[in-house]
Amino acid sequence: MSENRDKNVSEAETLLVLENLRKWYAVKSARFGTGRSYVKAVNDVSLTIRRGETLGVVGESGCGKTTLGRVMIRLLEPTGGRIEFDGRDITHYDEKRLRPLRKDMQIIFQDPYSSLDPRMTVGDIIAEPFVFQNLYTQAERREKVRELMEMCGLDPIYVRRYPHEFSGGQRQRVGIARSLALTPKLMVCDEPVSALDVSIQSQIINLLVDLQAKVGLTYLFISHNLNVVYHISNRIAVMYLGYVVELAGREDVYFHAAHPYTQALIKSIPKIEFDAPPLRAQLKGDLPSPVNLPPGCPFSSRCPRARRDRRRCEAEIPLLREISPGHHAACHFAG
Amino acid sequence: MNTNLLDVKNLCTYFYTDEGVVYALDGVSFSVKKGETLGIVGESGSGKSVAALSVMRLVQTPPGKIVSGEVLMNGENLLKLSGKEMRAVRGGKIAMIFQEPMTALNPVYTIGSQIMESPRIHRGLSRRQARRVAIEMLEKVGIPLPEKRVDDYPHQLSGGMRQRAMIAIALCCNPELLICDEPTTALDVTIQAQILELINDLKKEMNTSVLMITHDLGVVAQVSENVLVMYASKVMEYGGVKEVFTDPCHPYTKALLESMPAVESGRERLHVIEGMVPSLSNRPEGCLFHPRCERRMEICKTLRPELIMAPAGRWVRCWLYASGPRTLGSIERG
Numbered sequence: 282m283s284e285n286r287d288k289n290v291s292e293a294e295t296l297l298v299l300e301n302l303r304k305w306y307a308v309k310s311a312r313f314g315t316g317r318s319y320v321k322a323v324n325d326v327s328l329t330i331r332r333g334e335t336l337g338v339v340g341e342s343g344c345g346k347t348t349l350g351r352v353m354i355r356l357l358e359p360t361g362g363r364i365e366f367d368g369r370d371i372t373h374y375d376e377k378r379l380r381p382l383r384k385d386m387q388i389i390f391q392d393p394y395s396s397l398d399p400r401m402t403v404g405d406i407i408a409e410p411f412v413f414q415n416l417y418t419q420a421e422r423r424e425k426v427r428e429l430m431e432m433c434g435l436d437p438i439y440v441r442r443y444p445h446e447f448s449g450g451q452r453q454r455v456g457i458a459r460s461l462a463l464t465p466k467l468m469v470c471d472e473p474v475s476a477l478d479v480s481i482q483s484q485i486i487n488l489l490v491d492l493q494a495k496v497g498l499t500y501l502f503i504s505h506n507l508n509v510v511y512h513i514s515n516r517i518a519v520m521y522l523g524y525v526v527e528l529a530g531r532e533d534v535y536f537h538a539a540h541p542y543t544q545a546l547i548k549s550i551p552k553i554e555f556d557a558p559p560l561r562a563q564l565k566g567d568l569p570s571p572v573n574l575p576p577g578c579p580f581s582s583r584c585p586r587a588r589r590d591r592r593r594c595e596a597e598i599p600l601l602r603e604i605s606p607g608h609h610a611a612c613h614f615a616g
Numbered sequence: 617m618n619t620n621l622l623d624v625k626n627l628c629t630y631f632y633t634d635e636g637v638v639y640a641l642d643g644v645s646f647s648v649k650k651g652e653t654l655g656i657v658g659e660s661g662s663g664k665s666v667a668a669l670s671v672m673r674l675v676q677t678p679p680g681k682i683v684s685g686e687v688l689m690n691g692e693n694l695l696k697l698s699g700k701e702m703r704a705v706r707g708g709k710i711a712m713i714f715q716e717p718m719t720a721l722n723p724v725y726t727i728g729s730q731i732m733e734s735p736r737i738h739r740g741l742s743r744r745q746a747r748r749v750a751i752e753m754l755e756k757v758g759i760p761l762p763e764k765r766v767d768d769y770p771h772q773l774s775g776g777m778r779q780r781a782m783i784a785i786a787l788c789c790n791p792e793l794l795i796c797d798e799p800t801t802a803l804d805v806t807i808q809a810q811i812l813e814l815i816n817d818l819k820k821e822m823n824t825s826v827l828m829i830t831h832d833l834g835v836v837a838q839v840s841e842n843v844l845v846m847y848a849s850k851v852m853e854y855g856g857v858k859e860v861f862t863d864p865c866h867p868y869t870k871a872l873l874e875s876m877p878a879v880e881s882g883r884e885r886l887h888v889i890e891g892m893v894p895s896l897s898n899r900p901e902g903c904l905f906h907p908r909c910e911r912r913m914e915i916c917k918t919l920r921p922e923l924i925m926a927p928a929g930r931w932v933r934c935w936l937y938a939s940g941p942r943t944l945g946s947i948e949r950g
């Protein structure tokens with residue numbers, strides 16, 4: 282059955298295309314006085330998302346996951362590249378032209394505490410998108426809110442309560458209900474379970490999976506927890522310093538990782554295993570600053586493999602290339 | 617002969633708030649041998665941090681109070697020490713690493729002077745000697761260019777380096793017990809692996825005992841010999857980490873392990889523990905876990921189970937095991 286799910290998805294049509302997408306944040310340069318420098322948060326990302334699939338995004342804190350998710354649905358202005366959504370080039374759409382598209386592209390946030398307006402009732406929060414889009418009568422809205430709450434596992438009797446009266450997991454359900462209100466085509470889930478306890482996490486993950494089956498949603502699922510991403514995704518993109526360094530089906534990423542960073546990441550997950558050798562550090566040093574990217578391959582400063590040909594790794598940026606069908610990696614020595 | 621470094625017996629710590637009494641820690645007992653790591657796991661609010669703070673006697677008072685129990689270190693009850701004696705213990709025999717190093721490091725002092733403080737006070741070293749020690753410690757915890765970093769302020773370091781600096785501060789007095797409260801929760805897995813390896817190496821090298829508090833069962837599996845599973849202020853299961861994780865006795869431990877997404881489990885639905893953790897100022901009658909337990913029986917709704925030694929050879933608080941051999945459990949209250 283799970284194979285079927287992967288197969289159906291691989292034959293589905295494309296919903297979103299990114300070509301060389303780039304997002305740099307201008308910051309005041311401390312060192313050069315008046316000069317400007319840039320946080321290079323997303324660098325030359327090219328990928329596609331198919332209808333009905335879940336594309337997982339993993340990577341270290343600060344590697345650009347949130348920025349990628351937000352630029353992709355045009356909550357942020359891209360610095361370069363191209364975004365095609367549902368057949369339309371939306372790269373340079375202004376707010377007015379984006380507005381009718383907003384209902385098709387939604388986002389749920391990591392923090393179920395700060396992302397809900399504490400002065401609004403849960404019912405008003407969920408109905409807010411209808412107000413923005415000027416949809417339905419009062420009575421219809423009430424009915425829709427009821428349906429959404431039930432679909433997300435919230436008892437509709439709570440419709441007049443305020444967010445602070447709910448637990449973290451329940452608040453996350455409210456956020457999900459709100460983003461589902463307009464039956465979006467693409468939903469960016471930015472660490473939707475990271476702030477929740479394990480026992481609550483599984484409730485929300487199951488809910489997201491059920492909703493996808495029911496409504497035919499497409500997810501971009503961001504998380505730094507590889508096991509969670511593996512569980513929910515069809516394909517996974519691994520990011521490092523704003524670059525996608527590996528992109529493949531979840532099994533390929535997990536069991537046949539081709540990029541040395543992905544390999545280190547997977548070996549660093551602490552597992553409940555007692556016969557295997559104990560966890561060892563896979564990498565030395567920290568993530569370099571995204572303001573001063575290392576020359577050449579972004580991973581070269583920590584890469585155990587770069588010793589093979591340090592000159593090449595430090596001079597030439599490896600492109601993301603297909604090393605076997607559907608399996609892409611950005612390393613000079615991959616494949 | 618008792619070879620335990622730390623024996624915590626029946627510890628109860630309550631908070632007296634406007635909304636009522638919060639039973640944060642209720643009859644918690646555990647022990648740690650020399651050179652051994654005990655993992656403490658449990659969901660948010662289950663009392664893990666309060667347990668650590670109680671051992672250190674750093675519970676905020678008021679509203680908190682250690683109501684009863686004993687914290688024996690090498691047989692000496694820390695709860696009986698004077699404030700001055702306890703301060704000496706904190707800088708010397710016991711050290712603690714917190715989740716968020718930025719709150720524990722002082723932003724206005726350099727890393728070096730913060731590491732030097734304790735050796736100067738407790739070991740009476742001169743400034744120069746202490747600086748030497750600080751540089752050595754930074755080198756040991758894997759901070760590059762220690763001679764330069766020693767004069768940096770906390771904000772000049774990355775998250776991983778700050779956590780390493782914290783460990784350097786904690787270790788420079790050769791503590792017998794290192795308490796780590798979520799030391800890697802804010803870090804990425806690749807940096808986490810570095811920090812855990814560092815703690816493990818230092819433990820082997822100096823025979824330090826470690827209390828490792830985390831909600832990540834994988835971390836506990838990788839670094840501890842024993843594990844204490846807490847739920848809503850009480851110990852639910854306590855024993856060897858391999859035994860508890862491969863063959864859990866308590867329905868809560870079982871459910872917790874099953875609800876984690878594992879790669880082997882394919883894409884089936886995840887196991888769900890219905891409901892929520894109870895409020896500690898308004899706990900349910902009977903077994904604290906009974907409203908969420910799949911195996912609950914009539915007795916579970918009315919009577920609190922004690923912590924007993926189950927046939928599997930470990931401590932379990934659950935009526936399913938109550939017929940097993942009984943040994944000294946905790947004394948129940950409330």
Ligand SMILES: Nc1ncnc2c1ncn2[C@@H]1O[C@H](COP(=O)(O)OP(=O)(O)OP(=O)(O)O)[C@@H](O)[C@H]1O
Pocket residue numbers: 306307308320321322340341342343344345346347348349505571
């Ligand atoms: N508004 C901004 N201005 C300047 N820099 C920014 C801004 N937002 C993000 N950044 C920087 O861009 C980089 C990427 O940030 P982003 O939030 O996308 O990473 P992330 O992968 O989502 O990290 P995390 O896992 O911590 O959420 C980081 O270095 C971050 O500090």
Ligand SMILES: Nc1ncnc2c1ncn2[C@@H]1O[C@H](COP(=O)(O)OP(=O)(O)OP(=O)(O)O)[C@@H](O)[C@H]1O
Pocket residue numbers: 631633638639640658659660661662663664665666667676679680831896
């Ligand atoms: N200063 C305080 N005043 C009132 N209640 C407190 C105080 N400190 C802790 N508590 C309560 O004690 C209980 C246990 O808290 P504790 O911080 O030990 O949980 P924890 O297991 O460490 O959770 P987490 O995983 O979120 O860190 C909680 O219900 C908490 O609200």
Ligand code: SF4
Pocket residue numbers: 866867868903904905906907909910911912913916921933934935936
């Ligand atoms: S005592 Fe009863 S309710 Fe509590 S864990 Fe055991 S079976 Fe479940």
Ligand SMILES: [Mg+2]
Pocket residue numbers: 346347348
């Ligand atoms: Mg983010």
Ligand SMILES: [Mg+2]
Pocket residue numbers: 664665666797
């Ligand atoms: Mg805590």
